[in-house]
Amino acid sequence: LLRRCLTKHKRVPVKRNASISQTVDLLVEHKAVTSPKIIETFKYINPQIFAKKIRELYPQQYQNQPTEPHTNISDSSNTEIKLDKQEVLEPDTTDTNIDPNAADEIYALVYLMKSLEVLEDTLTKDSVALDIGAGSGFITACFAHMVGEKGKVISVDLDQQLSALSKQIITKNYPELVDRIKFTHLNIFDQGNNGKIFNQTYNSILVGGAIDEIPIQWLNSLSPNGGRILAPLIMENKEHHLYCIEKRNNKVESSFILKADCDVLVK
Numbered sequence: 001l002l003r004r005c006l007t008k009h010k011r012v013p014v015k016r017n018a019s020i021s022q023t024v025d026l027l028v029e030h031k032a033v034t035s036p037k038i039i040e041t042f043k044y045i046n047p048q049i050f051a052k053k054i055r056e057l058y059p060q061q062y063q064n065q066p067t068e069p070h071t072n073i074s075d076s077s078n079t080e081i082k083l084d085k086q087e088v089l090e091p092d093t094t095d096t097n098i099d100p101n102a103a104d105e106i107y108a109l110v111y112l113m114k115s116l117e118v119l120e121d122t123l124t125k126d127s128v129a130l131d132i133g134a135g136s137g138f139i140t141a142c143f144a145h146m147v148g149e150k151g152k153v154i155s156v157d158l159d160q161q162l163s164a165l166s167k168q169i170i171t172k173n174y175p176e177l178v179d180r181i182k183f184t185h186l187n188i189f190d191q192g193n194n195g196k197i198f199n200q201t202y203n204s205i206l207v208g209g210a211i212d213e214i215p216i217q218w219l220n221s222l223s224p225n226g227g228r229i230l231a232p233l234i235m236e237n238k239e240h241h242l243y244c245i246e247k248r249n250n251k252v253e254s255s256f257i258l259k260a261d262c263d264v265l266v267k
Contacts, residue, residue: 020046023109033113035120041142042113045174050136053169057161111260115206115230116142118244118257122204122228126150130197130221132188133157133208133265137166143204144170144177153181156197160185189215197221207231209265210240222247232262 024042027033116123116139123129125148131140133156140155147153157163163185171178186193198221205218210232218229222245229245242257 020048027110027113032110033117035117037120037146038113038116041116041145042109045138045141045145047109047112047138049173050138050141050166050169053165054136054162057165112139114258115139115242116146118230119204119206119228120146122223122226123147124151124203127203128152128154128200129204129206130154130202131156131206131208134166135162135208137170137183139206139208140166140181141170141174141177143206144180145174147180149180151180154184154197154202155181156184156186156188158185158187201227203227205229205231207265210234210262211265214245219245219247219252224248224250230257232260234264 021043024033024039028039033039119129123143123146127147128151129143129147131137131143131153134140135157137155140153143153144151155163155166157166163183167178167181167183170181184197186196188197194217198217200221201223202221203223204227205222207230212234214229214231214233222229224247227247230242231245232240232242235241240260240262242260244255244257246253246255
């Protein structure tokens, strides 16, 4: 499991109007992400397409916000797990051709890439994945791309407009992925909805917002052979800690990944 965090700052020359592919290449160059599968996924599924549409739908809410989810990676060097040193990526503002507003975009992009790295082993070509709080559907699309034609993705969001928007974006831009995805609009915390979502086994579950705890129904739905949940948990001090919960041989283990400031998942 991933046990790296961003602890030192390094200036990264993110050019103005850089494409997402160019930005990903830059992150690869600075070893922010190393997985070939994740790199290929982020070059194929363009987060800027999803970000643009969600900002159009909610212009006030997403004004001056980075690609969803809004996430800042923070220094985790004082946590209970000894973490490898890795440099935080921030834009180099000493060059007038450098985008001074790129920091949040980089932080969000790195967070999303790291999240998929943690779940990568569970996103094989026939896996079943659940995206909770799917928002614009970017992670849903990444999941669908990674699990292949024989895989399946359940995309869930409380907001009916967002659920419809995510289906619209993916249908228009990635039509080959639509048959692998079931788009669902409901409250994931409503006990009456448990049978609609948690009536099958998942290899991978990603939670798109901070929550107080992992409901037992979510754990019960994990594959006993290495199923994983990745979720930002709200600590007593109100910090958000990203945890990976893995089930193997019906035993559940949790691993701290990093600190992250995420939106709270609406109930």
